[in-house]
Amino acid sequence: MKKFVSLIFAASLLLSCDDGDIIVTDFNFEDPQLNWCGDTQSQVLYKINNTGVNEAIAFRFDLNTPTLQFLLEEEGRKVIPLNGTTNQVIYRVFDGEVDRSYFCNEIPPVSPQVIEEFRSTTGGEVVIVSTVANATDHDGDGVPSIEEGMAELRDTDGDGIPDYLDIDDDGDNVLTRVEIEVEAENTVNTYPDSDNDGIPNYLDADDDNDGVPTRNEDWNLNLNPTDDQNAEGIPHYLNPEITDSFEVEGVRENEISRSFRYLVTINNLTLVNQGGDGEQIRLQDYELGVITSPNQTITLEPTNSDDNEEED
Ligand SMILES: [Ca+2]
Ligand SMILES: [Ca+2]
Ligand SMILES: [Ca+2]
Ligand SMILES: [Ca+2]
Numbered sequence: 001m002k003k004f005v006s007l008i009f010a011a012s013l014l015l016s017c018d019d020g021d022i023i024v025t026d027f028n029f030e031d032p033q034l035n036w037c038g039d040t041q042s043q044v045l046y047k048i049n050n051t052g053v054n055e056a057i058a059f060r061f062d063l064n065t066p067t068l069q070f071l072l073e074e075e076g077r078k079v080i081p082l083n084g085t086t087n088q089v090i091y092r093v094f095d096g097e098v099d100r101s102y103f104c105n106e107i108p109p110v111s112p113q114v115i116e117e118f119r120s121t122t123g124g125e126v127v128i129v130s131t132v133a134n135a136t137d138h139d140g141d142g143v144p145s146i147e148e149g150m151a152e153l154r155d156t157d158g159d160g161i162p163d164y165l166d167i168d169d170d171g172d173n174v175l176t177r178v179e180i181e182v183e184a185e186n187t188v189n190t191y192p193d194s195d196n197d198g199i200p201n202y203l204d205a206d207d208d209n210d211g212v213p214t215r216n217e218d219w220n221l222n223l224n225p226t227d228d229q230n231a232e233g234i235p236h237y238l239n240p241e242i243t244d245s246f247e248v249e250g251v252r253e254n255e256i257s258r259s260f261r262y263l264v265t266i267n268n269l270t271l272v273n274q275g276g277d278g279e280q281i282r283l284q285d286y287e288l289g290v291i292t293s294p295n296q297t298i299t300l301e302p303t304n305s306d307d308n309e310e311e312d
Contacts, residue, residue: 027057027091027286034264034289037104042086045264046103047289054094054112058103059126059264059288062086075260080126082269089120091271091281118271118281126266126288133259133292139165140257141176143191143202156203160303161254168252169202172214173223174237175252176202182238194238210240218248254300264288 034045046058061080080087092098096112132138138145148154148163155162157171169176179202184192191200195209207214217237219228225237236242266286273279 027283029055029057029289032287032289034291035100035103036291044103045288045291048098048100048102050097054096054098055092056094056098056102057089057091057288059089059266060087061126075131077130078128080128082120082122082124082126082266084120084122087126089126089266089269089271091118092116117274119274121270121272124266124268124270126264129263129265130260131263133261134257138256138258139167139176141167141169141202142180143169143176147189157205158304159251161300165254165256165300167254167256170205170214171251172205172207172225172237173218173248173252174201174207174214174225178226179207195240208238208240210243212243212245215248216245217242218246219244221246221248223248223250223252251302254302255297256300257295257297259295260293262291262293264291 029047029049030051031047031049034047036046037044042060042062044058044060046056048054048056082088092114093116094112095115098112102109134140136144136146138150139148143163145164148169150162150164153162154164155166156169157166159166159171163169167175167177170179180191180200182192182194182201184194184201186193186196188198188200191202193200193204194207195204197204197209201207205213205215214225214237217228217235218225219236226235228237229235230239230242236244264287266283266288269281269283269286271281271283273281
């Protein structure tokens with residue numbers, strides 16, 4: 001047993017305790033990246049280490065746990081109580097290399113064999129904190145969220161979608177990522193300002209200052225004013241000589257791609273050796289690791305559509 005303990009906790013801070021239990025502040029897993037597998041019933045978050053010792057730590061939890069919704073579709077914090085049965089942390093040491101499929105099979109493989117196993121008791125909790133993974137530019141429009149007035153939820157076009165989540169900030173049906181790439185002599189904070197009125201195109205609902213809103217300079221009514229051009233290829237919405245106006249119904253769909261980063265921490269963890277001697281490992285705050293969800297596309301609906309008679 002002594003040998004085993006020195007192996008696992010080689011890099012951990014050990015504190016002695018008068019009842020013979022071991023209190024450690026950390027495990028010696030180097031990679032913070034968690035792996036994840038599961039089905040509709042249960043989920044497993046795990047990480048493995050085959051350097052020096054073959055070990056793995058896993059958190060198994062039941063999706064039927066009340067209030068639990070893994071893969072939160074918003075930023076937030078979920079607490080999953082450890083109950084000693086369906087929601088449990090398991091730490092194992094093996095007699096050989098353990099591979100990634102180990103925890104994902106219904107029936108564990110014959111090898112490697114488990115030589116030590118600790119399981120969590122009732123008490124303690126797992127905390128999952130989710131944050132948006134692409135938090136520097138939430139809507140991916142090329143303008144950083146901090147510049148889009150995220151703190152004060154600035155909403156330039158007043159459609160109810162704040163600029164940092166709005167792929168068309170001025171609601172003129174020319175996407176922001178297109179408006180910031182237009183060639184123009186004048187700029188505001190490096191962003192093109194075609195009509196030189198001090199408002200960059202991506203925040204200007206009338207880009208050529210001809211009195212006709214850009215969204216109405218959409219001759220073919222396809223919700224995209226960029227493809228209505230003269231023979232020289234200059235779009236009418238950037239041409240103050242052209243002032244034809246069309247009644248345009250609707251706005252571009254506000255689709256954004258995002259993923260979440262989940263930080264998984266275990267508080268007040270007590271692990272008990274299943275070998276029979278009741279040896280315990282206790283950790284106060286253990287950072288199990290980080291997992292990132294796959295990118296998903298979401299559509300944000302405008303909540304305010306004054307200039308748009310049609311209802312989606
Ligand atoms: Ca908006
Ligand atoms: Ca726009
Ligand atoms: Ca302008
Ligand atoms: Ca115009």
